[in-house]
Amino acid sequence: MLSSTNSRREDGPVKLFQTYDSPFPSRVRLLLYAKGIEVEIIHPPGFGASEETKAEYLKVNPIGRVPTLVLDDGRALPESEVICEYLEDAYPEPALRPADPWARAQMRLLSRICDFYVVMAMVPLFNLAGRSRRHWEPAVVEAAADKLAEALAYLETFIGSDGYAVGRSLTQADGAIAPQLVLASEWIPSVFGTPDPLLALPRLAAYWKAIQTDPIIARILNETRQGIVMQQQTAHDRAARAV
Numbered sequence: 001m002l003s004s005t006n007s008r009r010e011d012g013p014v015k016l017f018q019t020y021d022s023p024f025p026s027r028v029r030l031l032l033y034a035k036g037i038e039v040e041i042i043h044p045p046g047f048g049a050s051e052e053t054k055a056e057y058l059k060v061n062p063i064g065r066v067p068t069l070v071l072d073d074g075r076a077l078p079e080s081e082v083i084c085e086y087l088e089d090a091y092p093e094p095a096l097r098p099a100d101p102w103a104r105a106q107m108r109l110l111s112r113i114c115d116f117y118v119v120m121a122m123v124p125l126f127n128l129a130g131r132s133r134r135h136w137e138p139a140v141v142e143a144a145a146d147k148l149a150e151a152l153a154y155l156e157t158f159i160g161s162d163g164y165a166v167g168r169s170l171t172q173a174d175g176a177i178a179p180q181l182v183l184a185s186e187w188i189p190s191v192f193g194t195p196d197p198l199l200a201l202p203r204l205a206a207y208w209k210a211i212q213t214d215p216i217i218a219r220i221l222n223e224t225r226q227g228i229v230m231q232q233q234t235a236h237d238r239a240a241r242a243v
């Protein structure tokens, strides 16, 4: 199940509690796929079904968010960036963390910009999308779109120019950025009718075009897109019931 140079060997597959629509598990799946780690994907109980509660899942991860990695001996690890760093340490080959200290810092910087600024800018829109359209205030949508454009401009400053986020090969930063761009550049404009923010960001737009040709990125992006469609359908059904 592992490449011969990986140091850690599991008796059974690791488990990943996750949903396909969320960008956080997608960055973990990137490492699992790239490193050839056998994984059992589990949809957490209580997610996406209002009649259920998360009580059972909170026993696995008290933070109650996805993803959670569970090893074959039952140890559970929440938080996507921490999981990625663990997988990198436990399964070093192929490396998705540059050896050069400056390049490694760039990888972490880009990932942090996604976690701290890009996602946070999109949260008001995620919240609105879960509600009926009559609650969508144009001023809230516009303010969130402006905030998102500002956050993406940080990525524009630091993004690599050789087809990958950092250097000339896949790193954890690509896993952090690419699924966020599905939301920022495809999902938000299609749902809220706002302009594609990448139109004003040529370096990020060039990166976005190039990175989608990487086969592992293409796989996680397709999974993310399909997950979003299914999640939207569920949210639409719920909103219709709430009207």
Ligand SMILES: N[C@@H](CCC(=O)N[C@@H](CS)C(=O)NCC(=O)O)C(=O)O
Pocket (backbone or CB within 6 Å): 022, 023, 024, 047, 064, 065, 066, 067, 078, 079, 080, 081
């Ligand atoms: N910092 C966390 C963020 C994870 C997160 O916020 N996941 C969201 C989905 S995008 C979640 O599980 N939200 C709770 C819910 O949907 O009930 C990580 O990197 O793993």
